[in-house]
Amino acid sequence: MDRSIDQGIVKLREKLLLMGxxxxxxxxxxxxxxxxxxxxxxxxxxxxxxxxxxxxxxVDEDCLKFLAIQSPLAADLxxxxxxxxxxxxxxxxxxxxxxxxxxxxxxLGHPPLKPLIDIPRMAEQTQFMVKxxxxxxxxxxxxxxxxxxxxxxxxxxxxxxxxxxxxxxMMGDPKKIExxxxxxxxxxxxxxIADHATNIAEDVIFVVSGKDVRHGARL
Amino acid sequence: MDRSIDQGIVKLREKLLLMGxxxxxxxxxxxxxxxxxxxxxxxxxxxxxxxxxxxxxxVDEDCLKFLAIQSPLAADLxxxxxxxxxxxxxxxxxxxxxxxxxxxxxxLGHPPLKPLIDIPRMAEQTQFMVKxxxxxxxxxxxxxxxxxxxxxxxxxxxxxxxxxxxxxxMMGDPKKIExxxxxxxxxxxxxxIADHATNIAEDVIFVVSGKDVRHGARL
Numbered sequence: 001m002d003r004s005i006d007q008g009i010v011k012l013r014e015k016l017l018l019m020g021x022x023x024x025x026x027x028x029x030x031x032x033x034x035x036x037x038x039x040x041x042x043x044x045x046x047x048x049x050x051x052x053x054x055x056x057x058x059v060d061e062d063c064l065k066f067l068a069i070q071s072p073l074a075a076d077l078x079x080x081x082x083x084x085x086x087x088x089x090x091x092x093x094x095x096x097x098x099x100x101x102x103x104x105x106x107x108l109g110h111p112p113l114k115p116l117i118d119i120p121r122m123a124e125q126t127q128f129m130v131k132x133x134x135x136x137x138x139x140x141x142x143x144x145x146x147x148x149x150x151x152x153x154x155x156x157x158x159x160x161x162x163x164x165x166x167x168x169x170m171m172g173d174p175k176k177i178e179x180x181x182x183x184x185x186x187x188x189x190x191x192x193i194a195d196h197a198t199n200i201a202e203d204v205i206f207v208v209s210g211k212d213v214r215h216g217a218r219l
Numbered sequence: 220m221d222r223s224i225d226q227g228i229v230k231l232r233e234k235l236l237l238m239g240x241x242x243x244x245x246x247x248x249x250x251x252x253x254x255x256x257x258x259x260x261x262x263x264x265x266x267x268x269x270x271x272x273x274x275x276x277x278v279d280e281d282c283l284k285f286l287a288i289q290s291p292l293a294a295d296l297x298x299x300x301x302x303x304x305x306x307x308x309x310x311x312x313x314x315x316x317x318x319x320x321x322x323x324x325x326x327l328g329h330p331p332l333k334p335l336i337d338i339p340r341m342a343e344q345t346q347f348m349v350k351x352x353x354x355x356x357x358x359x360x361x362x363x364x365x366x367x368x369x370x371x372x373x374x375x376x377x378x379x380x381x382x383x384x385x386x387x388x389m390m391g392d393p394k395k396i397e398x399x400x401x402x403x404x405x406x407x408x409x410x411x412i413a414d415h416a417t418n419i420a421e422d423v424i425f426v427v428s429g430k431d432v433r434h435g436a437r438l
Contacts, residue, residue, distance in 0.1 A: 053434040060431070064300060071290035081283060084303055170389070170396050177389050177396070184400070188407070212279070215272040 005076055008066050012083055013138070015062065019055040019090050020134040022048045026097035027130065027193060031123045034104040034186070035116065045101040052094035059087040078210065082203040086137065089196040089203075093130070096189045096196075103189065107182035117165050119183060119190075122158040125151065126190045129197040136204045145208075146219065148201035155194040162187045224295055227285050231302050232357070234281065238274040238309050239353040241267045245316035246349065246412060250342045253323040253405070254335065264320040271313035278306040297429065301422040305356065308415040308422075312349070315408045315415075322408065326401035336384050338402055338409075341377040344370065345409045348416040355423045364427075365438065367420035374413040381406045 026048035033041035063084050066072070072080060129148050136144035166180040205213050213219050245267035252260035282303050285291070291299060348367050355363035385399040424432050432438050 057431050057433060060300070064296065067286065067300075068292055068296055073287055077283065077287055081279070081286075081303065084300065085307065088304065088307060167397065167400070171393050174390050174393050178386065181386070181400075181403070185407075188404075212276050214276060 002070070005070050005072060008062075008070060009076065009079060012059070012062055012066065012080075015055060015059055016083055016086060016090070017134065017138060019052055019059065019087070020130075020137075022052050022055070023090050023093045023097070024127070024130055024134070026052065026094055027100070027123075027127060030097045030100040030104060031127070033101065034107065035120055035123075037108060037112070039105055039108050042101040042105050045097050049094045049098050052091060056087060056091040056094075059083065063087075075207070075210075078207050082207045085203050086200050089199045093193050093196045096193045099189045100186050103182045103185045107179055107186070110179045110182075113169065113176060113179050113183065117162050117183060118158050119162065119186060122155060122162065122187060122190050125155050125158065126194045126197070129155070129194050133197040133200040133204070136201055140204070140208050142205060142208050142219070145201040145204040148197055149213070152194055152198045155191060159187050159191045221289070224289050224291060227281075227289060228295065228298060231278065231281055231285065231299075234274060234278055235302055235305060235309070236353065236357060238271055238278065238306070239349075239356075241271050241274070242309050242312045242316070243346070243349060243353070245271065245313055246319070246342075246346060249316045249319040249323060250346070252320065253326065254339055254342075256327060256331070258324055258327050261320040261324050264316050268313045268317050271310060275306060275310040278302065282306075294426070294429075297426050301426045304422050305419050308418045312412050312415045315412045318408045319405050322401045322404045326398055326405070329398045329401075332388065332395060332398050332402065336381050336402065337377050338381065338405060341374060341381065341406060341409050344374050344377065345413045345416070348374065348413050352416040352419040352423070355420055359423070359427050361424060361427050361438070364420040364423040367416055368432075371413055371417045374410060378406050378410045
């Protein structure tokens with residue numbers, strides 16, 4: 001094995017995991033600010049997003065250099081292509097954390113709805129998927145990656161359930177329309193984060209097995 | 220110049236444009252079905268999305284093979300990396316066209332709001348950005364790509380304006396809540412399509428100039 005290829009891959013993996021850690025923290029701050037009614041924590045989301053954006057550009061540049069210098073093949077090439085895609089997904093997850101912060105700030109500016117419907121449970125499930133997707137990437141673990149895919153339907157179902165409940169709230173009391181809308185948008189942000197976690201899991205499956213399981217194909 | 224590299228690049232460009240054409244048609248059918256109240260046209264969106272998904276996997280596979288066989292450098296390598304990213308954006312645009320179809324079908328199932336607020340104008344602007352982004356890719360045209368970036372703020376502003384107007388509708392008449400929500404979600408779908416067009420334009424700028432203009436960097 002070529003040591004410089006191995007070293008390049010280790011460095012890229014580390015940088016992507018650093019980015020993944022910031023993404024997890026950005027989501028955590030956005031959710032906790034909302035659930036604990038601590039609007040100052042929303043600021044931290046923006047700070048994490050800036051770090052994510054810097055790494056986003058760095059990772060792409062590193063991949064370009066790696067491809068140009070090493071001309072990797074087979075599993076190494078699949079790894080680099082996966083990193084390019086995972087990088088994009090992580091950056092968009094950071095954007096969604098910012099969207100949760102923006103919608104959450106508006107939500108906290110109005111009298112709160114009690115309870116927060118299924119938002120806490122949906123957030124917990126989504127955060128679990130993000131963690132599991134990142135773990136599957138580090139450990140090159142097909143079972144973990146497949147579990148992420150299996151969880152996506154449950155998050156989608158929660159989104160639909162939340163939508164129906166909030167619609168009922170809004171129709172019953174027009175004074176609750178704005179807060180309900182904010183929560184509907186937050187549930188969509190969470191759904192998109194779960195989608196990105198699913199994309200990452202699909203990329204991990206591709207790296208490890210060489211199989212493209214997107215669009216309903218099975219492993 | 221290496222002829223087989225050139226041929227590979229020509230083929231990839233053609234396949235991506237075919238995919239881009241399907242994306243444009245999927246968006247067009249979804250929007251026209253909504254604006255002209257012709258729900259049967261929503262079915263065509265799903266048909267186009269299937270074609271897009273097939274090409275999505277093919278393009279990734281083609282890029283992998285191209286990188287493995289040709290080990291391209293400099294501008295050719297940047298082109299392939301851009302194709303990998305544009306491929307992802309096009310596929311997500313297809314997903315958003317499907318989301319417009321789903322939300323549009325629900326919208327048409329209720330008594331319509333008149334007028335459709337600024338949705339037609341926002342759709343027109345978004346479709347223009349998609350066309351311009353694809354044209355900038357074919358023609359390797361920095362001016363066109365930069366124009367796409369400049370238009371994104373206007374689409375975002377329309378989204379916010381539509382949101383405020385629909386909020387007023389909903390608060391004034393709870394019977395309009397469901398239809399208004401559908402239009403709010405459609406405006407978000409359009410906004411995301413415009414974001415993907417912006418991503419494509421940024422990738423074109425990177426291919427042509429070698430500059431990474433993402434996250435607020437300038438050309």
